[in-house]
Amino acid sequence: MEIAAESAVTHADKTFFRLRKDIVEGVIEAGSKLSETELSTKYDVSRAVIREAINRLTASHLVERRANVGARVVSLSPQGLVELYQVREALEGMAARLAAQNMNQQEIDDLQGLLNDHFDEVKDGQRYYQEAGDVDFHYRIVLGSKNQHLISVLIDGIYHLVRMYRVQFGMAGPRVTTAFDEHRHIVQAIANRDGELAEMLMRRHILYSKNNIERKLLHTSPH
Amino acid sequence: MEIAAESAVTHADKTFFRLRKDIVEGVIEAGSKLSETELSTKYDVSRAVIREAINRLTASHLVERRANVGARVVSLSPQGLVELYQVREALEGMAARLAAQNMNQQEIDDLQGLLNDHFDEVKDGQRYYQEAGDVDFHYRIVLGSKNQHLISVLIDGIYHLVRMYRVQFGMAGPRVTTAFDEHRHIVQAIANRDGELAEMLMRRHILYSKNNIERKLLHTSPH
DNA sequence: GTTAACTAAACTGTCGACAATGTAGGCGTG
DNA sequence: CACGCCTACATTGTCGACAGTTTAGTTAAC
Numbered sequence A, B: 001m002e003i004a005a006e007s008a009v010t011h012a013d014k015t016f017f018r019l020r021k022d023i024v025e026g027v028i029e030a031g032s033k034l035s036e037t038e039l040s041t042k043y044d045v046s047r048a049v050i051r052e053a054i055n056r057l058t059a060s061h062l063v064e065r066r067a068n069v070g071a072r073v074v075s076l077s078p079q080g081l082v083e084l085y086q087v088r089e090a091l092e093g094m095a096a097r098l099a100a101q102n103m104n105q106q107e108i109d110d111l112q113g114l115l116n117d118h119f120d121e122v123k124d125g126q127r128y129y130q131e132a133g134d135v136d137f138h139y140r141i142v143l144g145s146k147n148q149h150l151i152s153v154l155i156d157g158i159y160h161l162v163r164m165y166r167v168q169f170g171m172a173g174p175r176v177t178t179a180f181d182e183h184r185h186i187v188q189a190i191a192n193r194d195g196e197l198a199e200m201l202m203r204r205h206i207l208y209s210k211n212n213i214e215r216k217l218l219h220t221s222p223h
Numbered sequence C: 001g002t003t004a005a006c007t008a009a010a011c012t013g014t015c016g017a018c019a020a021t022g023t024a025g026g027c028g029t030g
Numbered sequence D: 001c002a003c004g005c006c007t008a009c010a011t012t013g014t015c016g017a018c019a020g021t022t023t024a025g026t027t028a029a030c
Helices: A011-024 A034-041 A049-061 A076-104 A105-125 A129-144 A146-170 A175-191 A196-221 B013-023 B036-042 B046-058 B078-102 B105-123 B129-144 B148-168 B177-192 B195-219
Strands: A063-068 A069-072 B063-066 B070-075
Touching: A011 A049, A011 A146, A034 A049, A049 A063, A049 A069, A049 B046, A076 A129, A076 A146, A076 A196, A076 B078, A076 B148, A105 A129, A105 A146, A105 A175, A129 A146, A129 A175, A146 B078, A146 B148, A175 A196, A175 B129, B013 B046, B013 B148, B046 B063, B046 B070, B070 B195, B078 B148, B078 B177, B078 B195, B105 B129, B105 B177, B129 B148, B129 B177, B177 B195
Parallel strands: none
Antiparallel strands: A063 A069, B063 B070
C-alpha cells in the first residue's frame, strides 16, 4: 500500500510512524490529549523521542500543540472535512495537470494497467477497490506530477488526515463503479496530454467524493 | 508586515524565528550545513532547542534533514522556483475562490481601502509597493478564505520560501503598475462574489508573476 | 455560598552527558 | 599507485535530571 516503504532508521522515526498509525486508525482518540510522560512509558522510549515524534505530527496537522500546555490529537468535524477537501481539490487538480505534462509513457501505461485491474475487481463486485485501489490511483498521479512540494504536502500530510476521516467516520461504501469511470476519464486525459482537462476532471472527481462523504455524514451520527 | 505578530513564548520559538529569518535573508547561505553544536553556541541555547527549531524549519521546507547526517538549508534553483509557484497557483487560486464566498463586507471594504492606498503609492512612483504591499494583499485574501489548512500551508510554509527566492535572487523590480491592475480586478471579482472568476484571475496573476521572475533569472547569473 | 489568593502536584521546557552513527585520514597490502 | 581496511574524530541520537509554567484543589475572607 505504501508506495515506497518508509524506512525508519531512528527511534524517533519508528515512534512517529507508530503514533501516526494509532492516531489515524483511532486507537488514540481524536481530540484526546497526548501526555509526553505517559507515551514515553507506553512506547518505552525517552521523552525526547516522544517530543520529536509529536513535533512531526504537528507538522502533518494531525496534532495541535500549545506552548506549556501540551499536544492534542486534532478534532474531526464536518467543517474540517470540507476544508480538507477544498485543499485536496486545488492540489490534486494541479497534480493531474502536471502529470499530463510530466509522466512518461511507461508510467502512463502502468496507470492504464492499474485501471484494468480495477475494472476486473469492479466487475467481480469486489468492495476491496475503494480503499487500496483508490489510494494507489491518486498516489501515482501525484507522483507523476514530479513536483516535490506537491508530493510531500499531499503524501506526507493531507492523505493521512483524509484516511483518518475515512476510517473514523466509517466510509467504505459504494460510489465504486462511478468513481471508476471518473478515474478512467482522468487517465484518458493524461494519455492525451491534455493537462487542462485532466485538472478539471480531477477537481470534479474530488468534489463528488466530498459530496458523497458529506451526505453520509448527515445520515450517520457524527461521533 | 506580519499580520499577527507571532508571539514567541519559548526559547525554541525565538530560536526558530531567528533561524528562519537568517535563512530567508541569506545570512545563512542556501545549501549550507546546519551544525547543531555550532548553532547552539552561536545562539546560546542548548542543542535540544536548536534541534526543535531545525525540525520546525524542516516542516516549512526551508531545511532538509537526513538521519544521522544532519540538516542543510535547501538549495535554490530555477526548477524549485517553478515548482513552488505551481503550488502557489493552485492554493492561492482556491483561496481567492473561497474568499469570494467567505469574506464579510467589512473585510472586502478594507481590501478595497488597501488597494486605494497602493494606488496613491503607485501614482507617486514609489517602489515600496512591491514588497510589503503585495504581501499584505495576498495575506488578506488567504486569510479571507477562512480555510485553516490553506492559511497555514501558505503563511507558515510557502510564503517564507517565496520570500527567500525573492531576497536571494534579488527581485525587486517593476511589474508594479501591471500587478496593481491585476489586484484591482481580483478585488472586483471578490466584491461581486464571483469565486470562479476570482480564482481564474488569481491564477493568472501568479502565473504572470512567475514568468516575470523566470525571465529575470535568465538574465542575471543565478548565484 | 461565592470569590480570591495560595499551595502543591503534574506537566512541559531546557539542559548537559553519554551512546551510536557517520566521516576522514593513515596504514598496509596487492 | 590504487584499493580497502582500520582507527580516531566529529556529529547526531537518546537519555535522565532539573527548571519553569500551568492547573487543580484548599483555605480564608467577605
